[in-house]
Amino acid sequence: MTKHAKLIRENKKWPDHLVDVPRDQWPVVAWKTPMRMLRSRRFLVQVYDTPSQYCAARITIGRTDILGAKRDGITWDTLQRLKREAGFGDKCALEVYPPDSEIINDAPMRHLFVMNEPPDFMWRS
Secondary structure (H helix, E strand, O other), X not given: OOHHHHHHHHHHOOOOOOEEOOHHHOOOOOOOOOOEEXXXXXXXXXXXXXXXXXXXXEEEEEEOOHHHHOOOOOOHHHHHHHXXXXXXXXXXXXXXXXXXXXXXXXXXXXXXXXXXXXXXXXOOO
């Protein structure tokens, strides 16, 4: 069975919405261990503790399909839905676009920073 076929088979085991990944199934990571990991057919979401006066957590979102290794292709609506499914629907989150000198673009992932309080500049309905 090809790597692609294995990935398709694995993805079919997961629902369309995010669910918690049992800790014994978490991949081993060389960097900071997340405090929570969620998975669906299309996305892997890792929640990291980022204690600061502004930020409550960082949500890292990656695709689980074979194309996810080459592009993220994640829309605003999808990011908002995943933030909600990860339990932060009542919180404001920001995506940061750093100065050119600070760009780290080594994986097709998106990062949302969940705020303790909404920023003053946020538009409101």
